[in-house]
Amino acid sequence: MPGTVRKAIFPVGGLGTRFLPATKSMPKEMLPVVDKPLIQYAVEEAANAGIEEFIFVTGRGKSAIEDHFDHAYELQALLETRGKKSPLELVKASIPNPGQIAYIRQQEPLGLGHAVWCARNFVGSEPVAILLADDLIHVEPGCLKQMIDTYKTVGGNMLALAEVSSEDVSSYGIIEPEEEDGDTLVKVKGLVEKPNISDAPSNLAIIGRYILQPQIFETLNSFELGAGGEIQLTDAIARQIGDEPLYGFRFKGQRFDCGSQVGFLEANISLALDRPELKTSIVDFLKKISRT
Numbered sequence: 001m002p003g004t005v006r007k008a009i010f011p012v013g014g015l016g017t018r019f020l021p022a023t024k025s026m027p028k029e030m031l032p033v034v035d036k037p038l039i040q041y042a043v044e045e046a047a048n049a050g051i052e053e054f055i056f057v058t059g060r061g062k063s064a065i066e067d068h069f070d071h072a073y074e075l076q077a078l079l080e081t082r083g084k085k086s087p088l089e090l091v092k093a094s095i096p097n098p099g100q101i102a103y104i105r106q107q108e109p110l111g112l113g114h115a116v117w118c119a120r121n122f123v124g125s126e127p128v129a130i131l132l133a134d135d136l137i138h139v140e141p142g143c144l145k146q147m148i149d150t151y152k153t154v155g156g157n158m159l160a161l162a163e164v165s166s167e168d169v170s171s172y173g174i175i176e177p178e179e180e181d182g183d184t185l186v187k188v189k190g191l192v193e194k195p196n197i198s199d200a201p202s203n204l205a206i207i208g209r210y211i212l213q214p215q216i217f218e219t220l221n222s223f224e225l226g227a228g229g230e231i232q233l234t235d236a237i238a239r240q241i242g243d244e245p246l247y248g249f250r251f252k253g254q255r256f257d258c259g260s261q262v263g264f265l266e267a268n269i270s271l272a273l274d275r276p277e278l279k280t281s282i283v284d285f286l287k288k289i290s291r292t
Ligand code: UTP
Pocket: 011, 012, 013, 014, 015, 016, 017, 018, 019, 028, 057, 106, 108, 109, 110, 111, 112, 114, 115, 132, 133, 134, 259
């Protein structure tokens, strides 16, 4: 029986260059969608999937993330004194229990594979989930819960998949399916990182949710940390095919690529439209600007 997935890694050590200058002194993962930072959506998705330990791989300039998941005593005291109950509840709700959250520093942003490798001693010999906060997946139950429910019966390594247009395949890791039958679960026989349209084995792209066996750390161990070179997680996962079954998972729900400006703006509009107190104003505004 597959081991229980209790731990999750949140790699947040990237530079976020596509959001400069906003990300010059502020982590990309703290950008808000409506009124909640991207990283909080990911942490809530993990908690709702049964994750008990939250491991952040951070980097320079990311301390706002640590502060966000901690008490803000002055603010809390002020809200309490002023009787602002519901903002106070919101502020407190983001704080995990003591000992549930750990931070590891990735001293140099050498790539996603390197960020994950930095968490090896905190994960040990258990399977682990990995969530990239810039992929916001809006659905109930959340994407990771959907994956873990399926993982419990099949085990192995698992990646979330989304269909992308042929112009976009060169921006993603693309899977080579064993057979293309449109099922939720897709057995994977190969992975290609950012292929040309002509070389892409499918249009199924790897999205920022993974469940991996701990052997991934041994595979990542042998990767050379080339100066300035990026260490790709997909290369390490691809190397495990044959030793460990690899599944792609077509999740239900809408995914926004909040690492890009367009995806981030779409997420804000879409999630605002889902909020009854905001919907009418947003619809009116969209109608108004679409006329001009
Ligand atoms: P991205 O590929 O989006 O890179 O990383 P980035 O640096 O965050 O953003 P751009 O492309 O410069 O705008 C995907 C995820 O992997 C993390 C990022 O924080 C993000 O969550 N990451 C990436 C690391 O933790 N460390 C790295 O060395 C690279």
